[in-house]
């Protein structure tokens with residue numbers, strides 16, 4: 001059974017002024033198996049964030065079904081959604097979303113505190129995770145005292161501390177320089193090798209080329225998918241570049257017709 005199943009997904013927004021309708025997603029279908037590392041790419045406005053928000057159960061689709069670990073998200077009652085998200089999903093955002101008033105350690109532990117976890121098991125979880133993410137010496141510091149890369153690795157630790165079924169990352173390298181990006185992507189690869197399923201929206205070819213599969217969204221539909229198979233990161237990079245060129249060319253051709 002697939003970990004995530006997306007079937008006939010549609011999202012139509014109705015704008016506040018004038019009641020105009022915007023079709024953000026149009027019949028999207030795909031599955032993600034346990035342990036996969038999938039990147040989602042597409043031009044601005046193609047529907048990536050809408051898709052991620054629906055999978056994060058932060059928004060409801062207009063039509064279609066999203067099933068996570070066999071559970072239809074539409075069946076989860078509003079008051080259970082927070083707990084469902086906390087128990088099943090980890091989130092990594094472009095701008096880290098850390099609380100400046102908490103130390104890095106307390107930021108990481110926050111989901112466990114909210115889940116009512118006992119102190120001993122929190123301590124047991126945070127140490128090996130911090131070591132894996134190379135932030136073990138920084139745990140008593142505050143977000144404003146550390147670098148962007150260190151902040152993002154803290155955010156990854158916070159996403160992983162609950163041992164979620166699925167990590168959803170929205171432009172995780174978007175605010176990082178190339179060195180910090182590279183370090184984060186190496187960590188994502190290692191976390192995935194250890195069995196964690198990751199779904200990452202990105203504009204960065206560099207970032208996407210580290211994934212096992214790249215899914216391209218165009219005008220609210222899945223336009224194409226590339227599977228790594230035996231390809232190296234460099235070969236993946238070239239294939240992604242070529243696909244983006246086709247995606248862009250088709251748009252330009254249509255615009256010029």
Ligand SMILES: Nc1ncnc2c1ncn2[C@@H]1O[C@H](COP(=O)(O)OP(=O)(O)OP(=O)(O)O)[C@@H](O)[C@H]1O
Pocket residue numbers: 013014015022023024042043044045046047048049050051
């Ligand atoms: N709340 C909303 N109300 C109306 N239209 C919306 C809303 N949110 C998104 N849209 C529209 O839906 C379409 C898809 O937007 P979405 O944010 O999912 O794209 P995206 O691929 O994530 O773009 P980007 O890469 O720029 O973040 C766009 O046309 C956008 O203008």
